[in-house]
Amino acid sequence: MNTRQENSRPIIATVICVVCMIAIIVLAATLIRANGTRNFVIIAAVVVAIVVIWNIWSKKRVVSDTKKPSASTSTITENPIIEVPSQVTTPAFPAETLKETTKAAHKSKDKPKNSTGTVCLIGGHYYCLDHHERSIHIDAGKKFPPCRGAEKPHSAIWSMDKPTGVKPIEIEIEGMRTGSICIESGQYFCKDHPNRVINMMQDKRFPPCQGEGKGHSALWVLQKE
Numbered sequence: 001m002n003t004r005q006e007n008s009r010p011i012i013a014t015v016i017c018v019v020c021m022i023a024i025i026v027l028a029a030t031l032i033r034a035n036g037t038r039n040f041v042i043i044a045a046v047v048v049a050i051v052v053i054w055n056i057w058s059k060k061r062v063v064s065d066t067k068k069p070s071a072s073t074s075t076i077t078e079n080p081i082i083e084v085p086s087q088v089t090t091p092a093f094p095a096e097t098l099k100e101t102t103k104a105a106h107k108s109k110d111k112p113k114n115s116t117g118t119v120c121l122i123g124g125h126y127y128c129l130d131h132h133e134r135s136i137h138i139d140a141g142k143k144f145p146p147c148r149g150a151e152k153p154h155s156a157i158w159s160m161d162k163p164t165g166v167k168p169i170e171i172e173i174e175g176m177r178t179g180s181i182c183i184e185s186g187q188y189f190c191k192d193h194p195n196r197v198i199n200m201m202q203d204k205r206f207p208p209c210q211g212e213g214k215g216h217s218a219l220w221v222l223q224k225e
Helices: 002-031 035-067 071-078 095-110 168-174
Strands: 124-128 135-138 186-190 197-200 220-222
Touching: 002 035
Parallel strands: none
Antiparallel strands: 124 135, 186 197, 186 220
């Protein structure tokens, strides 16, 4: 409706101007007797009507031009820019490195829990399942060592629980040999040389018995108060 009204306004104004011009010409021709004055009025009416009509239609063109969308705007709306996310590429590792990593993972899975070479999850005091008299103290995050005794060190499985089938007193005595970890702080004397006494702190290793001659592996006994 608004567009039709805007388009019809210049036409209506043009018709009104033409009607007014004709009316003025008719009135001048009938009422004015002097030829010079009559001709001047008629010419003036025609010129004024032409100027008014030209002004009306020029304004109409200006209004229509301002309402047209620009070419750049239409291009942007028709062809929006789509951002494509960049692909993240992961670095390629050599095939040999991948094989070695896979082999190491399989080896760690094949090993039993708390065995030599595996990582300790809970720190504490552990006993060798093959040699109940040998014990170690290990912190969490450290790898379990081999079992070391008088014989050649060997791969072992370590347990926090005292092995079954051995009397508690035997475990306590055997755990006090040279090289084993002290479970209870206190004064200890050599079973073979009672006059040789040492002060031991918990989690420290028992030393050999040092006497007049060469030091020897000893069994240390806790002095009871």
